[in-house]
Amino acid sequence: MKTRAKQATVLGLLAAGLVASALLGTALGTVPIPLGETVRAILSHLPLVGPRLQGSVKETTAMIILVVRLPRVTLAALVGLALGVSGTAFQGLFRNPMADPYLIGVSSGAAAGAALGIALHLETTVATIGAVPLLAFAGATAAVFAVYRLARRGSRVPVTDLLLSGVAVGALLSALVSAVTVFSQRDLRQIVFWLMGGFSGRGWEHVIAAAPYILVGVGILAYHARDLNALLLGEEAAEHLGISVERLKRWLLVATTMATGAAVAASGVIGFVGLVIPHAIRLIVGPDHRLLLPASGLAGAILLILADLVARTLIPPSEIPVGIITALLGGPFFIYLLRRSRRGAGG
């Protein structure tokens, strides 16, 4: 085991990086706003100092910073956190470096739910949240539940069966999404947004809707860090250490589904973050989940804030789906992983 000092150093550095990238993401955008103005805009909406600064900030500036940029940065951080931590947990559970948080139907379920909502033009809203994100979340949850039921063998859920039923259910749902895409070409752009993922047009309402699920899910995963360490030895060995592996699996599935389901519902299917981040961080800090989980979460948050910054500033005044950016960054890394795993290095 590494010393606590190293743990503190790594997490401290990542926390500093998160603060820095959040500041960067808030200060930079399509519209150039001086740093001082940005700070004043934020301060003017805080209690105590706020009233004294009222009127010193242009209304449009305040709106761009507080209504457009800050929620985007916050949501990117939350989604990155969810994907980083869930990806780590899945790679631990499946003992496979190729596992990602979408492995067992979350993404295809969410995409199918969203595509249906988009194609049916459902306009009902529940507490300012549209039908589409709600359906996406429901789809993600339902898909994982179906995968779990399919994979169950009596009281056990073998990991291989979980993977295979994940692929089967995923294939079915992807076919559904394709069908919707073919039949409602007018809504193609919105469906594509879900498949590529992005934060354009996301506001505080999305942050408020997703945050509880993501934070609770991540909390549950963090609580099971020691059990994930035991799982590294294999399921049988973990049982001998007194861990109820089947119950652990259920908790991990519930928590990852909550976190990634909410993330996908808020911002679509953003690829590669949950695959690449845990892996890269494992190479740096080693396999101890007590450090690996929080470090991956922080790194995921940093990566997504920066990827979204690129997505909205690369070709102003246009937006690019953030999934393209993460895939461009993650793709080469994925290829490197494949080559490495061919040489017989397991996870």
Place this chain on the structure above:
Amino acid sequence: MNQPSLAGARRALILRRVVIAILSTLLAMTGGACSLVAPKATAVADDAGRQVELKGRPERIISMAPSNAEILFALGLGDRVVGVSNYDNYPAEAGKREKVGDALSPNFEKMVALQPDLVLAVGTAQSEIVKKLEGYKINVFILNANKVKDAMADIRLVGRITGTSGKAGQLAEAMEKRLAGVEVQVASVPADKRPTVFWVLDRMLYTVGPGSFIDDLITLAGGRNIAADAKQDYPQFNLEALIARDPDVIIVPLIDRTLLDQLKAMKGWDKLKAVKTGRVYTVDPDIVSRPGPRIVDGVQTVAKLLHPDVVK
């Protein structure tokens, strides 16, 4: 152990690729291409630069786009139209013809069965489709209007290949006269006094960029498109940029009846100048996006909205 997850990744990639392919084809409808065939004596060049040989007057025509159907019916060729695309809905009569699917994935069996002697296609995105139809020995003629004024040229072209040149000439001339009238009225407003315009295609804030057909329409109608500096034909506009550029006028073609309500629910929408001053207008998407006989109505409609005291 890693096979299934790889299959998953591959599946996702394939799905994405398919969707992107469909999307880019849709967006490429305004692109340009050239496939040159050796010119023949009786051949007429279409908008894609193909030399199309014509054997007498076409009697069985298939339209593969709403604008083409509108042109054919306006030239009095309605009774010769035997097939239309799924979106052809004007005049009402056009919608009653045999449907051959949409422009991107037509039903070839049906098209062949209709025994057309002329298929009026659009754009260049259909080149795959065009090749296939050529393989079936079907005469395909491509229309491709990137600018509003191309619509008049296309009407003349259709007149030429269908033996209705006189009628087409009159129609195109009348349109040109009306358009010139609008242009003259708009010209009285100095360039820097013209309203800035944001054209909303959907709730994701997709809009019309430079080089798009509607960007040209906005300019003709005397507006300044705030997305004129974008890099794509149909960019997704950044909300920050929209707030900062704060357009004088917002135009919403009601492709989807709920679009306006969706926009109103957007954070910051009510802070926009155009919203505060009541200058958010809805237009009929069919008259502003189809390079056919009604396009001048579209220009005039938009010009009246932009310059209510100047354009009559």
